[in-house]
Amino acid sequence: MLAPRVKLPPDQRSLLDNYLKLDQSDRESLRAFAEFLVSRSLEHAEPAAAAPPAEPKSIPRPKKETVIGAIKRLSETYYMIDRQDLLTETSSLMSAHIMHGRAASEVIDDLEALFVSHYKRHNDDGE
Numbered sequence: 001m002l003a004p005r006v007k008l009p010p011d012q013r014s015l016l017d018n019y020l021k022l023d024q025s026d027r028e029s030l031r032a033f034a035e036f037l038v039s040r041s042l043e044h045a046e047p048a049a050a051a052p053p054a055e056p057k058s059i060p061r062p063k064k065e066t067v068i069g070a071i072k073r074l075s076e077t078y079y080m081i082d083r084q085d086l087l088t089e090t091s092s093l094m095s096a097h098i099m100h101g102r103a104a105s106e107v108i109d110d111l112e113a114l115f116v117s118h119y120k121r122h123n124d125d126g127e
Contacts, residue, residue, distance in 0.1 A: 032068035040083035070108040074115040
């Protein structure tokens with residue numbers, strides 16, 4: 001039995017149409033990036049709790065890591081940084097990898113440098 005056809009708003013229809021055009025690997029990347037964006041928005045919706053310690057978690061970089069995996073790892077490592085501050089630059093680096101074929105290892109190196117610089121800025125602002 002077929003599911004009933006649902007009329008979607010144009011923006012959702014466009015997103016679904018583009019998703020359906022992707023191969024399985026790119027679909028997984030898109031889903032993972034969407035999860036990253038959702039977790040970032042949920043983080044801002046929760047009431048502020050007591051300030052966590054400013055020290056990053058020690059999560060080593062795996063030998064083989066995807067760009068999405070690096071974003072998740074770095075977001076967890078530098079949990080104290082506001083993800084909204086990173087969104088534009090992170091999205092740009094993700095796009096360079098997915099759309100322009102830039103090597104994952106280079107993008108991950110740049111992501112690590114980005115998170116470190118934002119962490120330093122975060123600590124400087126807190127003092």
